[in-house]
Amino acid sequence: xxxxxxxxxxxxxxxxxxxxxTIHDSARELRIKLEGKLSGPWVDELRQxxxxxxxxxAGRTTSLDLSEVDxxxxxxxxxxxxxxxQGVRLDAATPLIQALVEEGIGRAGCATVxxxxxxxxxxxxxxxxxxxx
Numbered sequence: 001x002x003x004x005x006x007x008x009x010x011x012x013x014x015x016x017x018x019x020x021x022t023i024h025d026s027a028r029e030l031r032i033k034l035e036g037k038l039s040g041p042w043v044d045e046l047r048q049x050x051x052x053x054x055x056x057x058a059g060r061t062t063s064l065d066l067s068e069v070d071x072x073x074x075x076x077x078x079x080x081x082x083x084x085x086q087g088v089r090l091d092a093a094t095p096l097i098q099a100l101v102e103e104g105i106g107r108a109g110c111a112t113v114x115x116x117x118x119x120x121x122x123x124x125x126x127x128x129x130x131x132x133x
Contacts, residue, residue, distance in 0.1 A: 017042075017071070021049050029061045030054065031091075035068035038076035047079055050088070063089040069097050077104025 017037035024031040030053055038046065054062055064083060072080065081104045084090060090101065 019045070020068075021046060023049065023053050025053070025056075027060075029063060030057050031063045031065060033065040033068070037071040038069055038080075039071060039073035040075075043073070043075040043079050046076075050083060054086075061089060062087065063091050065091045066097050066101075067091070067094070069094075072097060072100045072104075074104075077101060081105045 017039065019037055019042035020033075020035040022033040022035075024033065032046075032050060032053065034046070036042075050062075050064075064080070066080075077100055080090065080101045084101075084105060
C-alpha cells in the first residue's frame with residue numbers, strides 16, 4: 001500500500017494524489033463532500049468514513065457530493081455503486097464522473113442530472129443541488 005499522510009483539515013496525501021473528505025452532519029441530512037481523486041487508499045478511507053458516520057444517521061438522508069472529484073478508479077466505482085445500492089444519494093457529479101459511476105453501476109440508458117431514463121423504477125442516480133454552485 002502507498003505511504004500516506006493525514007494533513008490538517010481532513011486532507012490526505014499520497015503519491016497517488018489527494019482526497020479531501022468533509023462530513024456535514026445536520027438534523028435532516030448527513031452529507032459527505034469529496035474533493036480530489038477517489039482512488040487507491042482513499043477508497044478504503046471513504047468506506048470507513050461513510051460506515052462510521054452512517055451508523056448515526058437514524059433514518060436521515062445520506063448524500064455524497066462528487067462535484068469536486070476529478071478521478072475515480074475501479075475500486076472507487078465499486079464503492080460508489082455499493083453506496084448507491086445502500087441508499088446514498090449521489091449529488092452534482094460532472095459528466096465525466098457521472099459516466100464513470102454509471103459504468104460501475106451498470107446502468108443502461110441515458111439520464112441528465114435532473115432526470116432518469118424513461119420507464120425506470122429506480123431512484124435517480126444523480127441529483128442536482130440547487131444553490132450549491
